[in-house]
Amino acid sequence: MQLDPAASAPAVDVIPFGGVGEFGMNMLLVSSGDTAVLIDAGVMFPEPELFGVDLVIPDLSALDAHRGKIKALVLTHGHEDHIGAIAHVIDRVDGPVYASEFTIALVEPKLEEHGIDYAKRLIAVSPRDRVDVGPFTIEFLRVTHSMPDCLALALHTPAGVIVHTGDFKIDQTPLDSEQSDLHRLAELGSAGVLALFSDSTNADRRGFSGSERDVIEGFEEIFSSANGKIVVTAFSTSIYRMQVVVDLAEQFDRKVAFVGRGMQQNSQIALRLGHLEIPGGVQIRDSEVGDHPPQDVVCLCTGSQGEALAALPRIAIDDHRHVKLLQGDIVAFSARNIPGNEKAIGRTMNHVARRGAEVVTDSDRHIHVSGHGSAEELKLMISLVKPRFFVPIHGEYRQLARHGRMARTVCPDSEVVMVQDGDVLRFDGRTARVVDRVATGRILIDGTRTGEIGDEVLRDRRHVAGDGLVVAIVAINAQSGALEQAPSIITRGLAADVRHEAMLKDAPAILARSIESAPREEQSDPGLLKERIRIEMQRLFRKRAGRRPLVLPVVMEV
Numbered sequence: 001m002q003l004d005p006a007a008s009a010p011a012v013d014v015i016p017f018g019g020v021g022e023f024g025m026n027m028l029l030v031s032s033g034d035t036a037v038l039i040d041a042g043v044m045f046p047e048p049e050l051f052g053v054d055l056v057i058p059d060l061s062a063l064d065a066h067r068g069k070i071k072a073l074v075l076t077h078g079h080e081d082h083i084g085a086i087a088h089v090i091d092r093v094d095g096p097v098y099a100s101e102f103t104i105a106l107v108e109p110k111l112e113e114h115g116i117d118y119a120k121r122l123i124a125v126s127p128r129d130r131v132d133v134g135p136f137t138i139e140f141l142r143v144t145h146s147m148p149d150c151l152a153l154a155l156h157t158p159a160g161v162i163v164h165t166g167d168f169k170i171d172q173t174p175l176d177s178e179q180s181d182l183h184r185l186a187e188l189g190s191a192g193v194l195a196l197f198s199d200s201t202n203a204d205r206r207g208f209s210g211s212e213r214d215v216i217e218g219f220e221e222i223f224s225s226a227n228g229k230i231v232v233t234a235f236s237t238s239i240y241r242m243q244v245v246v247d248l249a250e251q252f253d254r255k256v257a258f259v260g261r262g263m264q265q266n267s268q269i270a271l272r273l274g275h276l277e278i279p280g281g282v283q284i285r286d287s288e289v290g291d292h293p294p295q296d297v298v299c300l301c302t303g304s305q306g307e308a309l310a311a312l313p314r315i316a317i318d319d320h321r322h323v324k325l326l327q328g329d330i331v332a333f334s335a336r337n338i339p340g341n342e343k344a345i346g347r348t349m350n351h352v353a354r355r356g357a358e359v360v361t362d363s364d365r366h367i368h369v370s371g372h373g374s375a376e377e378l379k380l381m382i383s384l385v386k387p388r389f390f391v392p393i394h395g396e397y398r399q400l401a402r403h404g405r406m407a408r409t410v411c412p413d414s415e416v417v418m419v420q421d422g423d424v425l426r427f428d429g430r431t432a433r434v435v436d437r438v439a440t441g442r443i444l445i446d447g448t449r450t451g452e453i454g455d456e457v458l459r460d461r462r463h464v465a466g467d468g469l470v471v472a473i474v475a476i477n478a479q480s481g482a483l484e485q486a487p488s489i490i491t492r493g494l495a496a497d498v499r500h501e502a503m504l505k506d507a508p509a510i511l512a513r514s515i516e517s518a519p520r521e522e523q524s525d526p527g528l529l530k531e532r533i534r535i536e537m538q539r540l541f542r543k544r545a546g547r548r549p550l551v552l553p554v555v556m557e558v
């Protein structure tokens with residue numbers, strides 16, 4: 001029998017807390033002995049049926065078993081599904097946060113928003129840097145994705161090298177010319193990699209996802225044919241998309257305005273760090289959009305998912321302070337539809353069309369490419385890294401399973417290990433086995449952004465002594481958008497006192513007035529109306545009772 005020297009090395013456990021078997025909420029713990037490293041701290045966006053909930057993050061109580069052991073948090077890149085939960089997670093980490101410069105710049109405002117002063121704990125790393133954390137050496141490798149400064153990781157552990165791809169595609173012509181570090185991945189592969197944890201998001205797509213550059217032509221067609229204003233909506237982290245639009249604006253003599261908080265904030269960060277270049281005189285403020293003839297302007301807006309508070313949905317119902325849509329304008333949707341958002345996106349498109357503007361999507365012109373690798377890119381990653389064990393992550397089960405089958409054809413010597421959230425996957429030097437399960441779940445973060453509330457809140461808030469639950473039920477006429485009857489308000493878990501009684505008596509009338517004063521299109525749009533009801537009720541309870549209840553708006557169209 002051959003003796004394997006690694007067999008006597010300490011075991012390494014890997015536990016995904018989120019992102020395996022679902023999209024979003026990526027978080028994974030790697031631990032050995034008395035040291036653990038946490039990779040990513042992401043959120044998932046709430047499904048529409050979780051009314052009143054702003055964010056969904058992994059249940060962090062499972063992390064408490066590792067309290068005092070977690071010596072570092074590593075962030076692969078700056079997307080919300082990787083950094084969005086940082087303010088809730090950072091207290092459970094006893095050490096620095098390592099991330100690229102751009103990722104750190106996106107994290108800072110999140111910590112500030114929560115009044116957390118952790119600036120000293122954020123450490124910027126560059127590709128090919130290495131840091132030591134207990135028995136681990138973490139090596140950072142550049143990968144291409146849909147935003148700048150994204151990292152994959154090579155974790156040198158006592159049981160062997162674990163490669164974690166982060167989110168990636170293999171963009172051979174990235175706009176910033178910063179290519180994936182395929183050389184180092186291949187080097188690691190030929191030296192021997194214990195395990196590869198790889199992004200499965202697009203495992204069910206054939207071919208290659210394509211370069212960020214591929215959208216230039218589609219946008220060129222729009223710019224060369226548009227007679228009115230061009231409004232482009234994209235994710236506020238799509239810095240490459242911003243660059244494409246800015247370059248074309250300069251070429252076609254248009255001014256660029258960033259509209260919506262996320263667009264403004266992120267474009268400024270990207271400018272400051274040199275990831276976005278805007279020639280002098282090209283950028284204008286959103287408040288200046290109306291000062292220029294429509295054919296001289298292009299707006300980059302938030303709201304590609306139809307989010308009620310973002311710029312485009314407000315613009316589309318003619319309720320934006322600075323930007324109006326006119327006959328002949330073009331609104332280009334340059335983002336994927338996150339599953340669950342289709343209805344809200346569709347409604348926004350309807351409003352745009354009602355304004356007389358033209359809706360252009362990826363099915364009309366090639367104006368969006370995915371940031372995640374398709375089958376051929378995933379195969380290339382597997383063949384470069386040649387891992388002993390292959391573990392598909394980032395995806396629902398069908399993408400994970402397909403990615404696993406792919407690995408078996410590319411690298412028949414690799415063993416595919418399928419895991420799901422909460423599995424404790426142990427590498428002991430010889431085998432990789434699920435040895436245990438820890439409880440995982442979701443925590444819903446409500447609109448007040450202060451508290452974390454368990455799933456059960458939506459079933460019965462009566463048991464929660466906190467700020468209670470308010471259900472506001474509004475019946476509107478589907479045709480006219482008018483109120484059919486006075487709104488009714490049901491509360492649970494609110495201690496009754498005199499102030500509350502008076503407030504509850506006034507609440508329906510206050511709500512009715514607010515709804516009647518809403519723009520006509522908002523009245524006939526349940527999504528937008530719910531947002532209004534939620535804000536109105538939260539304001540009322542905060543001002544008159546000092547309470548921050550969870551508000552569930554219910555809009556019935558009759």
Ligand SMILES: [Zn+2]
Nearest residue numbers: 077079145167
């Ligand atoms: Zn990403």
Ligand SMILES: [Zn+2]
Nearest residue numbers: 079081082167
């Ligand atoms: Zn992601």
